Amino acid sequence: MRRLWGVLLAVLALSGCIPTVSLNDRAMIRAVAVDLLEDGRYQVTLQVNEAADGSSENGGPEQTALTETGRDLTELLSRASVSRGKQMFLGSARLILVGERLAREDLLPALRFFNATQQVAPTIAVAVVQGEAGELIHAGEEAGQFSADGVLDVLHKAQEAGYAPASRMLDFFAQEQSQGGAPQLAVLELERHEPPPEAAQPDQRGGAGRTADKLRVAGSGLFRAGRMEAVLTPAQTRGLQWLGLDGRMEATPLSVELPPGGLAAANAYLQRATVRAGEAGGLPEFSIRLQVRAAVLELPEDLGPGWEEQVAALQERAVRREVEEALAATAGQGWDPCELYQLARQQAPGCYWGHQEDWGEQLARARFRVEVDCQVIHTGGAARRDQ
Amino acid sequence: MGTEPRRISGPQLVAALSASQVFTLFTYVPSRQSAPGQVTLLAIPLSAAACCLLAAPLLRMRRTCGPDLLAECGRLGRPFAGAAALLLGLFCLLQAAGGCAHFAFFMTSSVYQTASRWLFICVLLAVGGYAASLGAEAVFRAGSLLFAFLLAVVVLMLAALLPELHLRQLYNPLAQGWEPLARSTVRSAAQNAELVLLALLLPRCGPGRDGWRLAGLLGVTALFYELFTFATLTVLGDYARLRLFPLHTLATVAEASVLGRMDLLHIVLWSAVGFLRVTLYLYGAAVCLRRLAGRLPLGAAVAVCALGAGACALAIPRGVWDAGSPAALVALALLVAGLPLAVLVKKRLSERREGP
Structure with a gap:
């Protein structure tokens, strides 16, 4: 009898006394x-x-x-x-x-x-x-x-x-x-x-x-x-994505113009991004270190030895400029889409607490130091140019 | 209906009570007034330590006086024993009612918006009451299985949430001073209502290893609370304040490649844990009622308690039950520490009277 009651209760609970909607x-x-x-x-x-x-x-x-x-x-x-x-x-x-x-x-x-x-x-x-x-x-x-x-x-x-x-x-x-x-x-x-x-x-x-x-x-x-x-703009958006705080960016095209003429086009990968918050004179200071790896896929034919260092230096400059321009367009205007306030709250609490309400103004006066380390990596299909 | 209390093992007791305790976590609703998650992460172990202190008189009473809290209260006279059984029974009844009401609130707000509240309350009480009438052995065996299920779901969910974790949400919990920490510790401690069930049901486990059982319950519960709070904080961040059931939202965000969204799994878990909590508290209330009403069979006692819990659940406004209120902490302290202390004091006084 007890089992029967149990089964009845289960049926009541499972059979759905609530109206359903068919597909x-x-x-x-x-x-x-x-x-x-x-x-x-x-x-x-x-x-x-x-x-x-x-x-x-x-x-x-x-x-x-x-x-x-x-x-x-x-x-x-x-x-x-x-x-x-x-x-x-x-x-x-x-x-x-x-x-x-x-x-x-x-x-x-x-x-x-x-x-x-x-x-x-x-x-x-x-x-x-x-x-x-x-x-x-x-x-x-x-x-x-x-x-x-x-x-x-x-x-x-x-x-x-x-x-x-x-x-x-x-x-x-x-x-x-x-x-x-x-x-x-x-x-x-x-x-x-x-x-x-x-x-x-x-x-x-x-x-x-x-x-x-x-x-x-x-x-x-x-x-x-x-x-x-x-x-x-898309370039400014990517400038913020270089900070790696979103974590969604994978491979991104990175082209630089070479001094003798011609383009070096690569697929770039953000290998590591470190953003540290600090305080200088009561204002936030952010130091950003980016490690970028780039697989160069298109190059002019007549490049001599040492082209990799040359291309990497140009890429470093291009990435740094993109980041600085993005920060100027956002943080410089008091916008914080990268949630830098979280880093400040965590690592430099003195310059965040007490300024939550006017964080935008605080951020607009913040200092940013951007360092980019670019390295050219070789793909299996590309012959080495210096041989 | 089985009326003889059977033995249950210590791990079974810890597993079932821990799973039941997780229900309180599921009902957590954040607000602008509640302490930040960073503070709660620190408050959880502090509240576990505070609960250890709170339960110390109970453990001492079991070691020096006798194993059964209700029986020991009987030595202080019939009125005291009756009052103790009544208070413990009422506490269990209200917890069962609160569990039912919150379960119905969750189901009618998140799953079936058009369904009636009373339907879920009736079904849960009927099923929980039937399970409780089968006796402690069956309830705790089922509780252990549910605990294993809970563990599997938690591991799966946290693994699915790993790509969404943002550790930069964490900061010094004392950045806003000690006051939020103190408030959060009191709230977390008040939510350990299962200590009352532990006090009532420890005699079913037999003597010895009480300290380990208490530490197991508080430790496992604190671990669950830490994991869920950490995940809510680092995945949802400030978005959690906009959600009625943040853990349900967390399950919606967690996506495993094969299973897809995990909110359905979470709803199953909610129902299972809600069932276990209501069953355990109905059983606890029935144990107290049988102390008061003499030879009442367990099934009849459970039925009376289920009716009472149903009436209380329907009376709770909006179905929301604040498990962390200061009143809950006072009730917990009175029942878990106050009653054993009274027994200990009485014993000390009678020993003094009798002399060496």
Whole structure:
């Protein structure tokens, strides 16, 4: 009898007395684009995957774009759900795109909605789109490379090359909540081109075709109190990534112009970055030591012995200049996207505590000493030039 | 229903109580007022040391007077014994109710937003009550298995979080003075409610090695707390303040290549640990009730306690239970240190009266 009761209780607990939603009644949102209209209302464009009913050409999930306009995001998603006749499921969403106007006005209310929605993972990627974000979702209908996965691939490759910051909701809010940090998001730009007639057709897999349009990372936006107030160029963004505090940069192209003429182009790897915080005259002082290894892939033919030292010295100068320019554009203006305040708090507490509120001003007067050590490494396929 | 208390092993007791204690950690909600994580990292071992001191009278009582706290309180007279059993029973009942309420709050806020709170409270109490009615041996055997599961999930989760760790979040915990450290130590110490269960259930383990059992419970619990606090601090940083359940968020961030996101695993763990906690406290409350009500069978005592806990759980506003409040520390001190001290003082006085 006791076992019977046990089984009954287990059945009650496991069989689900809570209503469930079948997959066919769910629309899986893959990407959300949020734009702010001139009248202050939101326009949301959703990239949605729905379970196939057999009508799609490849039998896979159907990808559609859905646009709604309204005063708040809760209402918009509810309206999208009603108009589609399916429950909008944000648990599969991988990307939030934000229009430039919204980013410049105030991004926080919209992003707080996604943070409060339990289905959305904190690691979801967030990016600002120059112009209208919804345009990118609609472009995804026409061309597969602008689907959520395609945009994420672009973003990840840009991060690996150092041209985009870690652009996640988690990192944005962590910096937004901190006393000193400046949230940073990648900025995307959709370049429209007329497609060649044969390339605009849907491909063999039944997905969207490819167009001549191009998506590129246009740098990173810096936020203060939810507003994007500055945009760093890709080179400035990479200048900050050299500090290695993000840890996402892998191989990045590094070209230097040689004095006799010609270019030395290499794939550079940040082997080690050490950033130490100290204090000098009551002000923070940061010493940055970078060890860079570069595999030179393109060189002029007529270089003599000692070319490696010459190229390495030029690369050192190029990296140092990039870092110094990035620091001048950020720390010099009171921005702290690299969270240098954490290092100051840890290693030079005297110049951080008591200055949390005006850390920006403190940072703008800080000193930076940048040392770069570059070494040319050989790839298996390159013959040594000095033999 | 089994009514005879059976023997359980020391490691089983430590494992089950440690797993139950982790539930309190899962319910932690950070706020701007709470101490920074760096301070909590230092406060955790300090609070464990404070709890060792708090439990010292209990260990001494077991060595010099007798093994069973309730039986020893009986030597101080029937009113005292009744009051002690009532206080211990009420504490266990409220802990079971708090566990139920918080479990229901988690489920209705993070998993099933549209479900009713009372549904989860009823199911958890029914399942926990049934498990408690099977007796200590079954409960602690299940607790040991859950502890092993907990350990596996924690290792997996922390390994998945390694790429996300940012050690530069750490700084000197005394940078903002001693006051946050003192406040955090009091909060952490107050969360060791399982010391009351230890006091009630140590007699089931037989004599000897009490010190090791206490050290095991406090040490394992402190280790879990340290690991989770460290991971929350270095992975989520200031973002944790925006989340209702930071450890659930941590599980969402942790991604293992094969398993994907680990929040589902975390929900399973939440449910398992919640079940264990409610079962243990219902059992503890039933033990006290049987002291008060004489020959009441264990199953009936558990049923009465489950009903009481259910009523209390539904009465807790919003289902939120502050396990680290100063009142909780006072109750803990009274039950874990106060009662054994009274027994020890009484014994000393009677020895003096009887003379050499």
